[in-house]
Amino acid sequence: MMERPDRKRVTSWVVINTVVVLYAMIPVLWIASLSFKDPSTFTDGSFIPRKWTLDNYAGIFENDDFVRGLVNSIGIGLISTFVAIVFGTMAAYAIARLTFPGKRLLIGVSLLIAMFPQISLVSPLFQIERALGLFNTWPGLILPYITFALPLTIYTLSAFFREIPWELEKAAKMDGATPFQAFWQVIVPLAAPGMVTTAILAFIFCWNDFLFAISLTSSNAARTAPATISFFTGSTQFEDPTGSISAAAVVITIPIVIFVLFFQRRIVAGLTSGAVKG
Amino acid sequence: MAEIVLDQVTKRYADGTVAVDNFDVRIAEGEFIILVGPSGCGKSTTLNMIAGLEDITEGELRVDGRRMNDMAPRDRDMAMVFQSYALYPHMTVRENIAFPLKLAKLDKAVVDEKVERAAALLDLTPYLDRKPAALSGGQRQRVAMGRAIVRSPKAFLMDEPLSNLDAKLRVQMRTSISRLQKSLGTTTVYVTHDQTEAMTLGDRIVIMRAGVIQQVGPPQELYDHPRNLFVAGFIGSPSMNFLPAEVTGDSLRTPIGDIPLEGRLRRAVGGRGRDIEEAPGEAPGEAPKEVIAGIRPEAFEDAALVHERAGGSFTGTVDLLESMGPEKLAYFTLDARAVVHSAHLEEVAKDAGSDEAGGGFQLVAQLDPKSGARRGEPLRLWFDCEAVHLFDPESGENLTERASG
Numbered sequence: 001m002m003e004r005p006d007r008k009r010v011t012s013w014v015v016i017n018t019v020v021v022l023y024a025m026i027p028v029l030w031i032a033s034l035s036f037k038d039p040s041t042f043t044d045g046s047f048i049p050r051k052w053t054l055d056n057y058a059g060i061f062e063n064d065d066f067v068r069g070l071v072n073s074i075g076i077g078l079i080s081t082f083v084a085i086v087f088g089t090m091a092a093y094a095i096a097r098l099t100f101p102g103k104r105l106l107i108g109v110s111l112l113i114a115m116f117p118q119i120s121l122v123s124p125l126f127q128i129e130r131a132l133g134l135f136n137t138w139p140g141l142i143l144p145y146i147t148f149a150l151p152l153t154i155y156t157l158s159a160f161f162r163e164i165p166w167e168l169e170k171a172a173k174m175d176g177a178t179p180f181q182a183f184w185q186v187i188v189p190l191a192a193p194g195m196v197t198t199a200i201l202a203f204i205f206c207w208n209d210f211l212f213a214i215s216l217t218s219s220n221a222a223r224t225a226p227a228t229i230s231f232f233t234g235s236t237q238f239e240d241p242t243g244s245i246s247a248a249a250v251v252i253t254i255p256i257v258i259f260v261l262f263f264q265r266r267i268v269a270g271l272t273s274g275a276v277k278g
Numbered sequence: 279m280a281e282i283v284l285d286q287v288t289k290r291y292a293d294g295t296v297a298v299d300n301f302d303v304r305i306a307e308g309e310f311i312i313l314v315g316p317s318g319c320g321k322s323t324t325l326n327m328i329a330g331l332e333d334i335t336e337g338e339l340r341v342d343g344r345r346m347n348d349m350a351p352r353d354r355d356m357a358m359v360f361q362s363y364a365l366y367p368h369m370t371v372r373e374n375i376a377f378p379l380k381l382a383k384l385d386k387a388v389v390d391e392k393v394e395r396a397a398a399l400l401d402l403t404p405y406l407d408r409k410p411a412a413l414s415g416g417q418r419q420r421v422a423m424g425r426a427i428v429r430s431p432k433a434f435l436m437d438e439p440l441s442n443l444d445a446k447l448r449v450q451m452r453t454s455i456s457r458l459q460k461s462l463g464t465t466t467v468y469v470t471h472d473q474t475e476a477m478t479l480g481d482r483i484v485i486m487r488a489g490v491i492q493q494v495g496p497p498q499e500l501y502d503h504p505r506n507l508f509v510a511g512f513i514g515s516p517s518m519n520f521l522p523a524e525v526t527g528d529s530l531r532t533p534i535g536d537i538p539l540e541g542r543l544r545r546a547v548g549g550r551g552r553d554i555e556e557a558p559g560e561a562p563g564e565a566p567k568e569v570i571a572g573i574r575p576e577a578f579e580d581a582a583l584v585h586e587r588a589g590g591s592f593t594g595t596v597d598l599l600e601s602m603g604p605e606k607l608a609y610f611t612l613d614a615r616a617v618v619h620s621a622h623l624e625e626v627a628k629d630a631g632s633d634e635a636g637g638g639f640q641l642v643a644q645l646d647p648k649s650g651a652r653r654g655e656p657l658r659l660w661f662d663c664e665a666v667h668l669f670d671p672e673s674g675e676n677l678t679e680r681a682s683g
Contacts, residue, residue, distance in 0.1 A: 168329050171364035174435075175354040175378035175425065185377075189368045 028253070035246035042242055056243035057251070060232075066248060068220040069228030074255065076138055076224060077206040085195060086203050087146075088153025093183065095154065096161035097169075114151035122215045129216055136218045144212050151203040156201065160194025161187070190221035196263045204256060225252045280342045280432035280465050281307045282328065287337035289323050290491075297323040299489040301337070308463045310456075312480035314470055314512070316626065320489035321469045322437055327468060328578045329435050330354050341432060352381075357426035361438040363418045365410040365425075371397075372406040375424045389559065396428040416447045427458070432522035433465040440475065452478060460471070473513055477501070485509050507674035510572050510667060511626035516607065516642045518572045520618045523568040523668065530668075532571050533612045534592035534641065537663055546668045546677040569677065570618055570669040575607065578643030580651060581658040594641070596651050608651050608659075610641040622674035 038051040134140035171181035213227035232241040282305040287300040298320040314323040326332040330351035379389040400420040477497040485492040493505045504510035530537040598609040668677040
């Protein structure tokens with residue numbers, strides 16, 4: 001009796017999930033398929049390449065600008081993420097646990113930054129960075145990235161810190177821990193899943209950014225991968241760089257996938273279960 | 279082991295509320311002291327102030343003569359067991375117990391040995407490599423105890439450590455805590471809202487209400503000589519019966535009959551207001567004095583089982599009979615006039631969450647199991663007049679105690 005509506009529900013969910021997954025995956029698969037196509041078959045309209053080739057990949061790695069862009073992306077992304085997580089953790093902890101003058105102001109300001117349209121900041125930042133000599137350097141991108149990643153980290157992390165029972169910290173204090181030891185040995189390990197999740201979000205933000213990367217750089221000294229791709233040219237002036245762009249797009253997706261897969265096991269909920277009564 | 283002195287300690291919050299008012303107790307070395315009271319009476323705040331987790335607004339906390347007010351918790355050398363146990367979920371049982379020793383930078387071998395010994399003492403050895411999530415409530419509680427005893431602190435502070443356990447386990451852990459404390463001889467401050475725990479565990483009990491100490495003393499003394507209505511209602515289970523009583527000449531008129539005003543009862547009401555003492559039994563026109571009579575359920579007995587003992591008697595219909603094995607509890611309903619209204623009792627009743635907390639319509643009598651009492655049938659009760667306490671309805675003060683003291 002109960003099976004019918006159940007099966008109906010399962011079927012409808014399967015259909016909905018399939019549609020959503022296809023909607024999300026088809027463009028990715030399309031790009032991947034393009035990246036494996038021989039330039040002569042780009043326009044054959046077939047989803048599955050008829051003539052497989054790895055030339056597109058070989059081509060972009062022969063391109064010094066792209067390799068350099070990848071290095072820039074990884075370096076700038078990791079440094080920005082690291083700094084944002086370190087400061088974000090401290091700020092989030094303070095917001096979650098302490099009462100201090102200016103707490104509301106801090107929350108307000110970080111919210112304001114998160115809401116601020118980045119495009120309106122490009123021109124002033126361009127001028128400021130040129131005046132300070134930061135234009136077209138790593139710090140020139142790292143600084144704005146940290147600024148925009150911090151509100152995100154503060155918000156997500158303070159939610160995680162609030163979940164950790166305060167008694168654990170009191171217990172640590174009673175056990176003889178200094179406030180820093182209590183934070184480092186008790187709170188941080190428990191907040192680790194939250195910190196990893198936040199780090200991934202911050203890294204993806206830095207990795208994906210195109211606006212700052214294109215506006216605040218002028219050479220491959222600091223230009224990140226997404227910006228580099230936009231400068232691709234075909235091998236001849238009559239050729240579109242479609243293959244290279246697709247291959248590069250696939251390549252820059254891979255680190256994110258690896259990043260998420262690697263930390264997936266850490267992003268598990270319920271690590272705090274067992275701290276207090278079940 | 280240490281002597282802990284709380285010298286007129288007061289906790290006042292920024293908004294002006296006073297959580298603990300003038301707390302003044304000297305806890306002797308090795309003593310097991312219980313802070314008990316209804317929720318919100320300031321007992322946990324007091325414990326936190328001893329621990330250093332909350333600041334002391336006024337007064338002084340001294341441990342072995344040293345002022346502790348401004349010391350960080352980690353410098354006070356006290357161990358605390360929390361109601362929620364507060365085990366570190368990312369550490370195994372072994373790491374949990376070893377944590378205070380690790381922070382104290384002890385030698386690895388010493389740490390291992392101490393952890394093993396504490397685990398053996400608490401029967402935790404088989405679980406040392408488990409995470410807290412894989413333990414039962416009782417085991418978690420023992421891990422929390424282990425973490426406290428492992429570094430032999432000056433004092434144990436326990437904040438309702440048993441309230442998350444089921445009833446049977448609670449009784450079991452109660453005796454083992456008591457035994458542990460006796461064998462270690464460590465000064466212990468134990469917070470609970472459960473009067474049974476307080477009575478069974480403590481060398482001395484501190485009863486608190488709204489931040490103020492009501493009475494300090496050994497369990498038996500609190501039971502026998504409650505200083506006021508609140509203490510009388512809080513200590514004892516089932517709790518004391520309270521009845522309105524009227525002083526008329528040489529007897530006390532109560533809903534369960536007249537009680538002769540003799541000896542200590544006479545002295546108790548004599549000390550107040552009018553000079554009854556000088557004209558006993560006379561002056562029929564004098565205004566009756568209202569008092570509250572308190573009689574413990576244990577002071578009652580089935581009249582059929584009592585021979586040749588002086589006392590009062592009362593006949594009523596048994597409403598409900600609970601057979602507990604070693605005793606029977608008989609409930610009688612008294613009429614509405616028997617309701618006692620006193621602010622001092624409201625809090626007790628609220629905390630107990632039932633009408634048996636005194637002051638209600640019901641009278642509870644604890645009878646011998648041999649009693650032939652039956653539900654719905656009338657029963658003649660005998661009660662011991664010597665066990666009657668009289669209280670001032672206004673101040674709540676125990677008049678019988680004052681007169682004899």
